Amino acid sequence: MSLSLTRIEELSGLCKKFRRQLIDILYSVQTGHPGGSLSCTEILALLFFEKMNIDPAHTNMEGRDRLILSKGHAAPMLYINMAHRGYFKLEDLDTLRQTGSHLQGHPCYHKTPGIELSTGSLGLGLSAGVGMALSDRLNRRNSHVYVLLGDGEIQEGIIWEAAMSAGKYKVDNLIAILDNNGVQLDGTIRDIMPLGDVQAKWSSFGWNVITADGHDIAALSDAFDLAVRHRGSPTIIIAGTVKGKGISFMEGKNQWHGKPVTQKEYRMAVEELSVQ
Template sequence: MTKERKEELEALCLRFRNELIDLLHAIQTGHPGGSLSACEIITTLYQDVMNVDGADPNKEDRDHFVLSKGHAAPMLYLNLAEKGYFPKEELKTLRQINSNLQGHPCVHKTPGVELSTGPLGLGLSAGLGMALADKYKGLDSYTYVLMGDGEIQEGGIWEAAMSGAKFKVDNCIAILDNNGVQLDGTLEEIMPMGDIAAKWAAFGWNVIKCDGHDVSAIEDAIEQAKACKGQPSIIIAKTVKGKGIDFMEGKNTWHGKAINDEDYAKAKAILGGAK
């Protein structure tokens, strides 16, 4: 990634953070913490890596993205709108009755959404299925599955992990938004996962670590994953819940807290109000 492109993506991430705060403040609901931690990951995928086309959402040879941690949907929607899947004006309808942009992604309503998610632990199994289907069709495409820390406490994730290794699904790349915090506290407080990298390696996955807020590091990690043949890869992206807004950072209380007027003003001042 060139220096110029990195700066462009960083500027876009700052804009998305501002737009996210604007949206969630306006509707007084939503999930700021996990959306902010996933900003660089989702943005790098959609704006610089994936083979997708907003004008042709169902093209057969497209890459697939599964937001398994479905509560980060607002950041996904910002990226989908940027890619032209739907008019940006629709973002104002987020989480409203009859809106195409529900609180969690819905494959039946939203162009570009590959899987309805919300109940955690389901996305990796579905993503592996999508990747296998493409492989059997002879398509040169990849499926990316973004998971959360609390989500990998789900047993279904590890059943999927075993299947991914058995079937050598090397065109499926899992990414862990490793911010260390979940709804009710830290990962260590709720259900310690120990050495996460060692666990995935023991299940037969190629493990790559990176800074989840460095767009060039994320792209490099994806390239490493693509170079690994014969086994699936997982990128453990170290992130900060609420990244970019200091009073939200690392706080489980901001998992799904409404943004009041005072906090909105503080957040916009920290972000610089960029548009």
């Protein structure tokens, strides 16, 4: 079912709030990954506040949907969503990447409630997602496993081994989302390792492929609904996004994959975000 205009406005408002909070936190702690966090803001907000069947009070709830942040460097935006959803206290966000904090630089299953898989080494998330989805299917659970991938990450061979396996076993309760912002740590995807026709590649591995604007709440919501209804094969949503979305001097710049925010840059970012 398509979202109402009121709900779209509510979710858009959340995304604006989360982008501002991200910059506040990363400036405060002087560490973290702004670019990839800003590009997946709408994706994560939709999953946590609209699409996933989850209960923050019961993180091991039987039949829950699961999210794996395979592009684990986007942990700051993941934590913001989780805190606002009630997995832990909002004040914990101020401890990001600090000694003794449960909010490490990349998601940790053993420390943070609600994390389904420790990630950070790129490429691992999809394989684990295939296993989780197969387990849910064997146990007749009516649930889905969502795996958020980066487009630099899908240069990893392990991704395609997992894709081949998921296609063979027709794991239709597995939904991957590609944060397709075209930029990775050292430069653009085109310059570092071109991906070619990404849609055709995933389709050739037996996947149902859906494309959407990754910053358009309505279009992205419809894509998730189509993916959930699909039967007979795994689905990937190729979400077109912008690295550093919402802050002009960060947009499309690989330098902002992971870089401390200076006082001047912080002021500029806050000014831009406040008028959006």
